[in-house]
Amino acid sequence: MTNKVTSAVMRDGLRVLGVAIRAEKLVFTAAVLASGLYGGMTVASAWALGWATENVVLPSFESGDVTSAALWTGVLFIVGTAVLKAIGVAGRRIWAGTMQYNMQARSRRDVTKQYLRLPLSWHHRHPTGQLLSNASSDAEAAWAPLAPLPMAVGVIVMLITAAVAMVITDPVLALVGFLIFPAIAVLNLVYQRRLSPLATHAQQLRAEVSEIAHESFDGALVVKTLGREELETERFQNRAHRLRDANIAVGRVRGLFDPLLEALPTLGVLAVLAVGGMRLSSNAITSGELVQVAYLFTLLAFPIRALGWVLGELPRAVVGWRRVQDVLEASGSMEYGEAELKGAQPATLEVDGLTYAYEEGREVLHGVSFTVAAGRTVALVGPTGSGKSTLIQTLVRLVDPHEGVVRLDGVDLTEIAYGGIADTVALVPQQTFLFDDTVRGNVTLGLRIDDQDVWAALRLAQADGFVSRLGDGLNTRVGERGTTLSGGQRQRLALARAVVRRPRLLVLDDATSSVDPQVEARILTGLRDASATVVVVAYRMATIALADEVVYLEHGRVVDRGPHDELLTRCGGYRNLVTAYEREEAERAAIEADEEEEISA
Template sequence: MSGTFVSGMRTLARGAREEPRLFGLAVVGSFVYGAGTAATGWLVGRTTERVVVPAVTGEGSVDTGDVWLAGATLMGVTLVTVVGILLRRIAAGATMYALQARYRRRLARRYLELPLSWHHAHPAGRLLATAGSDVEATWQAMAVLPFALGVVVLIAVAGVAMAAADPVLAAVGLLVLPALLAANVAYQRRMSPRVARVQQLRGEVSATAHESFEGALVVKTLGLGEEEVERFATDADRLRAANVAAGRTRGAFEPIIEALPSLGTLAVLAVGVARAAAGDVSVGDLVQIAYLLSLLAFPVRSFGWVLAELPRTVAGDARVQAVLREAATTPWGARDLPASQAPATVAATGLGYRHPEPAADPLAAQRRGPDAPARPARREARPALADVTLDVAPGTTVAVVGGTGAGKSTLAGLLVRLVDPTSGQVLLDGVDVRELAEGRVAGAAALVPQTTFVFDDTVRGNIALGLDSEEVPADRRVDDEDVWQALRLARAEDFVAALPHGLDELVGERGSTLSGGQRQRLALARALVRRPRLLVLDDATSALDPAVERAVLDGLADSGAGTTVVVVAYRPATIALADEVVHLERGRVVDRGPADEVAARDEGYRELVTAYARAARERGEAARGAGMA
């Protein structure tokens, strides 16, 4: 418990330092609430002593002015207390939400700073859970902490007021505080593991849901809907059971915590009546002490709330900080590229890359089941690339050809620095890309990946994608004419013009209203509108029919746009447009040169490129046969 308490309070103290103004206002409001509540108890005692008792017993006279003064004073203190409550609640809530927003922004920024190799090792579901439920859990206690601090003031002021009224009754009443503290500590000890378990399972449910939704196409095509529902239901049931366990603990302790101040009040009344009858204490003092003691019931519970939230704070912050402290950020240099609009020169020397091992998945054992045998130790994987040397002359088109797993996509990612090589270097205009300042590679090179992603935005928004803002330098800003020019180069002008709203047409989530070929052409236009000096196409025209693909590549060649093109290709028609072919096999360059020369001397390459044509021919013959039948 002490470790959790200390770690949790350190985290909350960090939050207070990061939002000092809002947190300070919340604490001030809470102090006003504590002092005002105690003052209300004191005024109730004095009003009872000087107004209520004389009016009821007839002993002494009570002026109307005294009644109005007592009522006005109580009303004034109550209003001040209400202001304190409002200030505390608003400022505490604002503190919590401000910290959650701050850390979500930090996580989002760090996610984008980390290289793809790191993302490949960390499932997206867990990253979403960290940015969502873990951040929420980390700062949830900030909404209660100022209240707890105000309760300290309430207890101190109320204790002094009770002791001043009657030390004996104050001692009897305040005996309830150690009992309340003990109950809260026991509550925290029982609740801590249960709350931590709930937090862990929330992340697991989020990860399972994300994986199922992302794999919806696979699930539907394989008819695995029931299995996925059952898998999600299993995780949801475990979360439900954990929440029920936490609820049972809360249900067992809350009546005790509620009852203790009432028992203390009864004890004060029992002792106080005897002392009042003996003339040792006035009725007003008795009412004051009993009233103040009854007011402590709800506020003192705030300590239990804070203690119960601390395990979630510690667990959530640990996962958040693990990402923020991640040292695998891409280190950028300070060099710039020569000012030029000419096609880029690209060179790779001794290039090697090995994929990182995936991060441990806490759901893996659950999915395999408790009786499944342990998995064998992971063997060292073959490098994705090994000693690749490549020179691409400016303005030329190079086709990278290879079988599945040959390392083509890895090479494409290395050329635009999506990942860094484990050995060797990539030179852009003679400069190692790792030495370039941030943004310089993206300003000179563009990659169109084999998996096309389209945002739920307009056609214009998907293509311009941030380059139409006034904040963008004038030489980088694009307008509608630039967008249409990029669409013409990507052979997408006709279908976009035919859309009901043209450039303003919303394409839906992931481009759901477009065909695969249309999405690829939008992605290509998105790259071309940036006027890249190096364009890397990672099988980015696979969804286009051969005629459209050839028109696109011919358009790039004839546009005079000043672009060096590296294209991962399979089709002979695509390869024929290249000035040079690079044949990759098992992560190594097997051959390179003009396509006809490589085909003449490289049997593996020849079999690879003719296999596509043979398969296409067989599909065509089968289709014609079916039509004749």
């Protein structure tokens, strides 16, 4: 790392601290005042000890007598400064913590609000793991220096007070301090600078080790069925050994600097004693003053390291802060219009010239157009990878097309007010997602819907049977991402979630693929009676046959559209796809017939 980069990091780091100080002015002021009290009282406690030595201990040994007034004054000084110092420490810690945790919570709230605001296309570009760490570890790292910051400010107060106290006591002894304390501060800064990249590297490896374990345990079935335990262990071991080596490297730096940082102030005290001895012999100072300075050295040795902690944390904080900032500054949130959609009738849907690409130049939809009249059911059919799921996402405005328009009841989706689409359209996606909540919570998603309607929706989705058999019925928690339910059960809950809203347009993206064919047939028959326009992605003939019309896609283009029977006769690709099973059966029957003929011949 060049010096230029480092100074840029430091400048950014100070800016991060500035942001926090401005945001939490009062708390910061309180923390700094408490820390100042702590700093001042630390020096004062050394002074109290020196005072007691000079005015109580030494006179009593010399005179063989002790004045009770001086004795009790000494006791008062010692205990009083300690109590004030303790109050300072407690206040500093509480307010520093308040500031740090407030800022963390603020960043977390801002970041997650931004996640909810940004369009799905933005989410597609960012891996889940990264978004999670932006909100957790990055928000934490960004504000980590706030914990030692007030102490560092207090230490500066302490150092100035100590410097003044030492210069007043004896300028020559003060000189020893002026050599030792900056040396401690610099040594600690070097320490933190050298430790920081190593610690970051170890942290990174720790995350990687955890990722491997996660992935490997998630894929346990594959690991087992292919007998790859040994291979997986090697993969894990490899990374675990790198983590071990990284931690040992951290240990080597700690091992070197920690004893040095302990030794340096001790050497300082010894230097004070040597120099102090000479000063005593020339009567420049008293024994009490010598004790005071020596004691001050032992007290200052530890707190002075707080400066290094703040500076050492800064590079990591800057990285965390920049990551958080990247999220907060991301643009492209969806704009909503003013139009309201009214009515209880099934909606009409018009798709006009849609074009969409995830990456520049690789379009997955080209000029897709079709209309669905109110109350009709349209099946979207096409081979794997033909753009069906992307098309579905534009229909409910999860993403906006690059070209073309989608209209609901004649209104451009982009002109509809926020929430208007969700009130009208319900999507059941291919990949079911359940919240860690009850069955009821997963169906209603917070809407006020009475249980009767929830059960009606579950019935329509053929989910009432298994839900009533669950331990707590609607109140059963479905657990982490719905893992306690089977794939088919999850899909049926997702379907119930959609129909409970009484959508005027229902969009099903291969949403019953894990459901038994018999159950699926019952669901689809039920849906015909729900008064909604339906767009359904399907492979199964039974599903397709329920549609009034089929839109057949290939490579992101509408190849043909019309009733199923018509497409069968005029569209080769469509026929090829949906009759694959039948043709196969027929061919085999023919072969068998041939074979039989051969045998009989």
